[in-house]
Amino acid sequence: MGAAQSDIAILGGGLAGGLAALALARFRPDLSVVLIERDAALGGNHVWSFFATDLPAGGGELIEPLIEARWHGYDVRFPGFSRTLTTPYCATTSARLDAAVRAALPADAILTGVSVTGCTAIGVTLSDGRDITAKAIIDARGETDFSHMTGGWQKFFGQHLKLAQPHGLSRPIVMDADVPQDDGYRFVYALPFAPDEVFVEDTYYTDDPALDRDRLTHNIAAYANARGWQVLGVLAEEHGVLPVVSGGRIEDLLARPGHHGALAGTRAGLFHPMTSYSLPDALRFALALARQPDLRPFEFPAFAARHARNHWKNSWYYRVMTALLFDAARPDRRYRVLRRFYGLNQRLIERFYAGKSTWKDRARILAGRPPLPISSALRVLTGLGARPRPLVSDRQPQG
Numbered sequence: 056m057g058a059a060q061s062d063i064a065i066l067g068g069g070l071a072g073g074l075a076a077l078a079l080a081r082f083r084p085d086l087s088v089v090l091i092e093r094d095a096a097l098g099g100n101h102v103w104s105f106f107a108t109d110l111p112a113g114g115g116e117l118i119e120p121l122i123e124a125r126w127h128g129y130d131v132r133f134p135g136f137s138r139t140l141t142t143p144y145c146a147t148t149s150a151r152l153d154a155a156v157r158a159a160l161p162a163d164a165i166l167t168g169v170s171v172t173g174c175t176a177i178g179v180t181l182s183d184g185r186d187i188t189a190k191a192i193i194d195a196r197g198e199t200d201f202s203h204m205t206g207g208w209q210k211f212f213g214q215h216l217k218l219a220q221p222h223g224l225s226r227p228i229v230m231d232a233d234v235p236q237d238d239g240y241r242f243v244y245a246l247p248f249a250p251d252e253v254f255v256e257d258t259y260y261t262d263d264p265a266l267d268r269d270r271l272t273h274n275i276a277a278y279a280n281a282r283g284w285q286v287l288g289v290l291a292e293e294h295g296v297l298p299v300v301s302g303g304r305i306e307d308l309l310a311r312p313g314h315h316g317a318l319a320g321t322r323a324g325l326f327h328p329m330t331s332y333s334l335p336d337a338l339r340f341a342l343a344l345a346r347q348p349d350l351r352p353f354e355f356p357a358f359a360a361r362h363a364r365n366h367w368k369n370s371w372y373y374r375v376m377t378a379l380l381f382d383a384a385r386p387d388r389r390y391r392v393l394r395r396f397y398g399l400n401q402r403l404i405e406r407f408y409a410g411k412s413t414w415k416d417r418a419r420i421l422a423g424r425p426p427l428p429i430s431s432a433l434r435v436l437t438g439l440g441a442r443p444r445p446l447v448s449d450r451q452p453q454g
């Protein structure tokens with residue numbers, strides 16, 4: 056029997072819930088926490104990557120035990136242009152998140168294999184009939200419905216390949232767009248986990264959320280073949296259809312029925328609008344929550360709502376960039392926008408991914424010879440272009 060009464064109940068032991076639990080255990084040992092996850096393991100079956108420069112100050116210590124691999128740079132490739140950047144790149148895994156949280160919390164504070172079926176202001180009901188009372192609820196159950204936002208999709212299918220010989224990569228290829236452009240902006244992402252193991256993901260910035268697994272599997276095989284890699288087997292697979300956001304209203308997300316207490320993670324819109332990556336923002340939220348002096352549990356929801364609104368407000372520029380990518384560039388020419396971006400100063404690129412672009416960066420990204428038609432860009436920037444598409448999908452995106 057888990058803790059039936061606690062200060063904080065965290066709903067969802069995924070990325071945001073797990074990091075919040077770690078931060079509270081580290082910085083607020085005075086508070087009792089219970090973490091509730093419907094799956095048997097915390098974090099699902101994930102590899103979450105990030106640039107080291109994306110992390111919030113003080114986040115390194117908390118994330119360190121989760122890091123499975125780190126590389127001292129990465130490559131990008133486009134037709135007619137390639138570059139090595141020296142920004143460190145890291146990959147964390149859900150298995151490590153599971154182990155870290157289990158090491159940080161008492162065993163009876165982690166309830167797995169049980170779903171939250173009901174919520175009130177003072178507690179939750181679980182699928183096995185138990186009631187847990189808490190002074191505050193952190194709702195980190197992920198988000199799959201972005202229908203009130205506009206933009207496009209980042210969809211991908213990845214395979215962790217075991218090769219007959221070393222692949223020869225010494226660092227990740229974060230974007231290999233020197234591949235046939237198809238279904239929007241297409242690139243291959245490759246993480247070399249061992250000399251004879253590489254994780255290869257076929258990725259699309261697309262208007263169509265439908266994921267054709269067979270076609271993407273074929274593309275991965277073709278990519279491996281073109282590089283002379285002989286595949287012995289597939290060790291793991293993952294797929295995702297994530298929102299790339301150009302507009303919307305954060306209030307619609309925060310006020311959605313079924314959202315409870317202090318919202319965290321993708322449920323609070325805490326992700327980069329253009330990459331949909333949420334690890335740095337989940338970590339930032341966890342640290343901010345746990346380090347707030349004198350923050351009492353009952354104040355958590357208001358704090359979390361302020362945090363989500365600030366994040367939304369501060370990321371407006373990246374939504375504009377998404378609008379330009381999706382609405383001003385022809386789908387088969389979107390790669391030109393990224394190719395030009397990757398020709399810019401490395402620190403500017405780092406700040407872009409960290410969501411910390413300066414005004415000078417913003418001007419620099421838009422200045423000079425544009426990689427897309429000026430008339431289309433102006434129509435988007437002035438709001439006179441075609442109506443942005445709502446992020447509605449038959450297939451529920453994971454995120």
Ligand SMILES: Cc1cc2nc3c(=O)[nH]c(=O)nc-3n(C[C@H](O)[C@H](O)[C@H](O)COP(=O)(O)OP(=O)(O)OC[C@H]3O[C@@H](n4cnc5c(N)ncnc54)[C@H](O)[C@@H]3O)c2cc1C
Pocket residue numbers: 066067068069070071072091092093094097098099101102103104105169170171172195196197198293294295296297319320321322331332333334335337453454
């Ligand atoms: C395949 C894939 C790869 C990704 N790669 C990256 C990456 O490399 N870097 C990055 O920054 N981002 C990545 N993302 C995007 C995003 O960061 C992840 O989706 C991240 O896991 C979102 O964190 P979250 O905590 O909001 O949701 P989740 O991690 O999905 O956590 C939500 C948790 O809540 C649980 N849950 C839901 N309902 C209930 C319930 N009723 N009761 C109990 N538990 C419940 C779920 O089982 C889940 O464990 C990726 C996404 C996908 C789908």
